[in-house]
Amino acid sequence: MNVLVINCGSSSLKYQLIDSDTETVLAKGLCERIGIDGKLTYQKAGLAKETSEPAMPTHKEAIQLVLDALVNEKTGAIKDLSEVGAVGHRIVHGGEKFASSALITDEMLAAVEECNDLAPLHNPANLIGINACKDLMPGVPMVGVFDTAFHQTMPEKAYLYGLPYEYYEKYKVRRYGFHGTSHSFVSKHMAEFLGMDINNSKIIVAHLGNGASISAVKDGKCVDTSMGLTPLEGLVMGTRSGDIDPAIMEFIAKKENLDIAGVMNVLNKKSGVQGISKVSSDFRDLEEGMNNGNPLCAAAIEVFSYRVAKYIGSYVAALNGVDAIAFTAGIGENAPTVRAKVCEYLGYLGVTLDQEANGHRGEDLIISTPDSKVKVCIIPTDEELAIARDTVALVKA
Numbered sequence: 299m300n301v302l303v304i305n306c307g308s309s310s311l312k313y314q315l316i317d318s319d320t321e322t323v324l325a326k327g328l329c330e331r332i333g334i335d336g337k338l339t340y341q342k343a344g345l346a347k348e349t350s351e352p353a354m355p356t357h358k359e360a361i362q363l364v365l366d367a368l369v370n371e372k373t374g375a376i377k378d379l380s381e382v383g384a385v386g387h388r389i390v391h392g393g394e395k396f397a398s399s400a401l402i403t404d405e406m407l408a409a410v411e412e413c414n415d416l417a418p419l420h421n422p423a424n425l426i427g428i429n430a431c432k433d434l435m436p437g438v439p440m441v442g443v444f445d446t447a448f449h450q451t452m453p454e455k456a457y458l459y460g461l462p463y464e465y466y467e468k469y470k471v472r473r474y475g476f477h478g479t480s481h482s483f484v485s486k487h488m489a490e491f492l493g494m495d496i497n498n499s500k501i502i503v504a505h506l507g508n509g510a511s512i513s514a515v516k517d518g519k520c521v522d523t524s525m526g527l528t529p530l531e532g533l534v535m536g537t538r539s540g541d542i543d544p545a546i547m548e549f550i551a552k553k554e555n556l557d558i559a560g561v562m563n564v565l566n567k568k569s570g571v572q573g574i575s576k577v578s579s580d581f582r583d584l585e586e587g588m589n590n591g592n593p594l595c596a597a598a599i600e601v602f603s604y605r606v607a608k609y610i611g612s613y614v615a616a617l618n619g620v621d622a623i624a625f626t627a628g629i630g631e632n633a634p635t636v637r638a639k640v641c642e643y644l645g646y647l648g649v650t651l652d653q654e655a656n657g658h659r660g661e662d663l664i665i666s667t668p669d670s671k672v673k674v675c676i677i678p679t680d681e682e683l684a685i686a687r688d689t690v691a692l693v694k695a
């Protein structure tokens with residue numbers, strides 16, 4: 299079955315058409331600047347990327363353009379839209395309502411809408427994409443795959459904050475965690491790759507991208523994760539602060555004369571390795587800066603790596619041990635320097651890094667030495683494939 303995977307943001311939309319039988323990508327691309335002017339990128343497998351700038355006043359026109367590109371006579375990946383068997387949508391927040399992916403029905407959409415205030419920037423955009431697809435592809439079954447779902451197995455002691463309990467009762471303020479599709483895919487895939495029994499395993503997944511999070515996975519189920527009510531908590535990220543002393547917010551607000559929105563803007567967009575380095579949120583730029591002797595680029599990489607190592611340590615405590623650690627996403631898959639720095643802190647666990655293997659990037663690979671007590675791997679994530687798999691499983695059920 300061909301599955302169209304859609305990841306809809308407020309002004310952008312990423313898509314992939316995946317043949318789920320062979321698990322190959324038939325075509326993929328991106329709509330950008332929706333509601334502003336519009337830019338479409340489309341690439342059929344094996345052909346060059348095409349870009350165009352058609353008007354995209356709303357997500358509906360954007361999706362129509364994607365569907366037109368998919369059936370285009372010359373470069374289309376399919377002949378007719380009837381060849382799309384299902385659509386899988388990424389949905390950011392499923393609150394406590396969704397512990398797994400779900401078939402999209404009117405009732406399901408109403409439940410997603412109730413989670414909107416937990417992710418006011420993301421969920422409404424996801425819903426717009428779903429509704430546009432419903433209009434343009436009536437009758438095609440659709441599935442919602444939630445970023446938060448995999449983390450719903452966390453125990454209360456991991457998800458409750460040290461706040462008045464009534465905030466949980468009244469507003470559902472708790473840890474939810476994000477990147478769940480990736481943490482789920484990577485933990486399962488690493489167990490397969492290493493020939494481990496996932497039902498008897500202790501795994502830590504470090505998803506290090508622009509947004510970054512770590513999870514502790516016991517017997518295939520998430521028991522803790524570093525992101526919280528929102529994706530701001532936890533690791534130091536590209537532009538997000540991650541964990542800070544909450545009192546810094548009032549201190550900076552007074553010093554810089556900022557209101558709460560202004561402080562949140564700093565924590566989300568001007569902090570992280572970008573804020574520390576004053577140079578960039580991209581690790582390629584930071585490594586270049588460090589190699590050219592820029593001390594703040596070096597400091598940003600150190601702070602980032604140290605925070606990752608501290609979280610790994612705390613998750614070893616949560617799991618009472620660890621069998622295998624996975625590095626994934628843009629930085630985890632491509633930055634040997636960061637992996638090496640993190641692993642330097644893990645000697646007490648008996649982790650030894652194979653320096654040669656660690657020089658590789660972007661493929662399933664064991665990067666610890668054969669005698670390392672804990673296996674360390676690079677496991678490239680594939681959230682779109684994970685969404686396609688869940689979609690097929692639910693549509694065929």
Ligand code: ADP
Binds near residue numbers: 582
């Ligand atoms: P997101 O999906 O959160 O936007 P990604 O997982 O795509 O992020 O990761 C993007 C980040 O990965 C970049 O900002 C950069 O820091 C890092 N990255 C990508 N390629 C490389 C590379 N070759 N070397 C070092 N870092 C890289």
